[in-house]
Amino acid sequence: MIREAKKGSAAAQKCLFDLLSDKMMLVCRRYVKTDEDSEEILLDGFYQFFKNLSSFNYHGEASVYAWLKKIMINECLMFLRSRHSFIIATEQQSEEIPLPDDALNKLSASEILNLVIELPVGYRTVFNLHVIEGFAHKEIARMLNIAEGTSKSQLNKAKLLLQKNLIKNGNDYARQQSK
Amino acid sequence: MQDNSPNNWKILLEDPQRFQGEILSDKNELWERIYHRLHKKPQRKVLVWYWTAACLLIVTIITVVVFISKGKTHNRVVSEPAIVKTFMPVETGNLSNANENNGENVMSQSTPKNHTAGTIQKNNLPALKKSINTKYIIDSTMNQLPQLVITPITPTTTANDSSAVSSITIAPSSKKKLRVVHLNEIGQPVEEPTVNNRFAEKHGLAWRIINGENYNPVYGSSTNNGLILTKPRSTSN
Numbered sequence: 266m267i268r269e270a271k272k273g274s275a276a277a278q279k280c281l282f283d284l285l286s287d288k289m290m291l292v293c294r295r296y297v298k299t300d301e302d303s304e305e306i307l308l309d310g311f312y313q314f315f316k317n318l319s320s321f322n323y324h325g326e327a328s329v330y331a332w333l334k335k336i337m338i339n340e341c342l343m344f345l346r347s348r349h350s351f352i353i354a355t356e357q358q359s360e361e362i363p364l365p366d367d368a369l370n371k372l373s374a375s376e377i378l379n380l381v382i383e384l385p386v387g388y389r390t391v392f393n394l395h396v397i398e399g400f401a402h403k404e405i406a407r408m409l410n411i412a413e414g415t416s417k418s419q420l421n422k423a424k425l426l427l428q429k430n431l432i433k434n435g436n437d438y439a440r441q442q443s444k
Numbered sequence: 445m446q447d448n449s450p451n452n453w454k455i456l457l458e459d460p461q462r463f464q465g466e467i468l469s470d471k472n473e474l475w476e477r478i479y480h481r482l483h484k485k486p487q488r489k490v491l492v493w494y495w496t497a498a499c500l501l502i503v504t505i506i507t508v509v510v511f512i513s514k515g516k517t518h519n520r521v522v523s524e525p526a527i528v529k530t531f532m533p534v535e536t537g538n539l540s541n542a543n544e545n546n547g548e549n550v551m552s553q554s555t556p557k558n559h560t561a562g563t564i565q566k567n568n569l570p571a572l573k574k575s576i577n578t579k580y581i582i583d584s585t586m587n588q589l590p591q592l593v594i595t596p597i598t599p600t601t602t603a604n605d606s607s608a609v610s611s612i613t614i615a616p617s618s619k620k621k622l623r624v625v626h627l628n629e630i631g632q633p634v635e636e637p638t639v640n641n642r643f644a645e646k647h648g649l650a651w652r653i654i655n656g657e658n659y660n661p662v663y664g665s666s667t668n669n670g671l672i673l674t675k676p677r678s679t680s681n
Contacts, residue, residue, distance in 0.1 A: 275479060282475050287460040290467045295457060300469075308474060312481050374462035381457070397454050 267323050270315065278315055285330065286311070289337050291378075295393050296341035298382055306344050310337040338398065342408065345386060372434055380430050388423035395420050 269277035289310060293303040314333050321332060372380075381389060390409065394400045395416070402420075406413040460467055468474065644651040 275483070278482070279475055279479075282478065283471065286471060286474070287467045288458065291458060291460060291463070294467075304468075304474065308478055308481070311478050315478070315482055374456050374459070377453075377456055378463075397457055399454075 267318070267321075267329065271318050271321075281329075282311060285333055288330070289333060292334055292337045293341060294378065295381055295397065296338070296390065297344060302344065306337065306340045310340045313340070334398075338394075342390070345390065372431070376434060380427060380434065383430070384423055384426060387419050388426060391416050391419040392423040392427070 266277050266280055270281055286307065290303060290307055293306045293310070294300070297303050297306060310333070313336050321329075323329065381392065384392060391405060394405045394408070395402065400408070402413045402416040405411075405416045409416070456462065
């Protein structure tokens with residue numbers, strides 16, 4: 266399929282889009298608040314993907330997914346920069362905060378995604394990059410052009426806020442379940 | 445107890461099946477948009493760039509041609525001798541006399557007062573004279589042209605000495621630069637005299653007699669031929 270898509274086959278490209286668009290949409294929605302912006306970023310990302318597919322070396326299905334995900338994350342970061350909503354003030358590093366243990370179990374995926382989306386843009390971006398994508402603070406600092414300590418402090422604040430919201434939503438959920 | 449490691453978050457947020465088909469509203473519409481973006485021909489953009497490049501090329505060529513032609517004109521004007529309105533050639537042997545008499549029109553602005561070269565002989569001046577004769581300078585604009593500076597020549601220096609000639613240097617004038625005018629551009633156009641006018645100039649008297657302008661025969665006056673040519677008197681007197 267990748268070979269055909271490289272040749273410019275529209276059918277192969279559509280198959281790839283159908284296969285990967287849901288996962289990529291989830292990536293975009295984690296970084297951007299509104300669905301409209303997420304869709305625009307998704308389109309830009311797939312456009313870049315198909316445009317540069319000829320230079321891609323196929324090393325299995327995972328490599329396609331990883332490459333496309335990287336493209337999507339870059340598009341999201343570019344979008345945030347272009348909207349001037351991506352200013353993170355330099356802050357002192359604070360102590361690492363653990364997330365609540367049982368809160369995730371109480372909520373659905375959509376509710377957890379909504380909690381992440383509701384975070385301020387700086388917290389949300391650092392949280393996504395570190396907790397979900399698995400980037401180190403050094404890499405995040407380089408990607409966002411911020412200090413490493415700032416990245417850590419942003420992550421801790423994100424976790425604090427998430428903890429607070431998770432407990433609140435978890436208790437609500439528990440109350441609903443008990444009723 | 446739930447494992448709350450980052451991997452758990454990742455599994456939760458990256459699995460589309462957990463969201464039960466509520467991720468993308470209309471995949472086909474999105475695909476159409478991508479397809480149009482991918483397969484539309486950027487012909488207009490290419491044409492715009494083509495025309496822009498062509499226009500820039502034409503403008504550049506015109507600019508270069510104009511600059512080259514201007515440069516050529518300027519060089520030609522500078523290389524040509526300056527213009528003469530009145531010129532008196534140096535003919536005297538004494539360079540100091542030449543400066544005082546004939547060269548005044550030419551070099552009066554720039555010749556130093558203490559310039560004396562008494563021992564320069566007439567026969568030794570051809571080179572210097574030649575160089576002066578080929579220079580034509582408008583005396584009315586003398587103070588605005590580049591000044592001709594002649595350094596004082598010691599009495600022992602002779603004119604055929606090459607240093608005497610080479611000591612003449614043109615110093616650039618600090619004053620306002622004037623347009624160099626060609627000889628043909630100065631003054632009113634001279635009309636070519638007609639045949640009658642030429643004849644009248646050459647044989648003025650005879651021509652006037654022939655035309656009967658001033659022919660007044662006076663009888664009784666004492667002339668050899670019996671004709672007196674006088675100016676016609678005005679009747680008012």
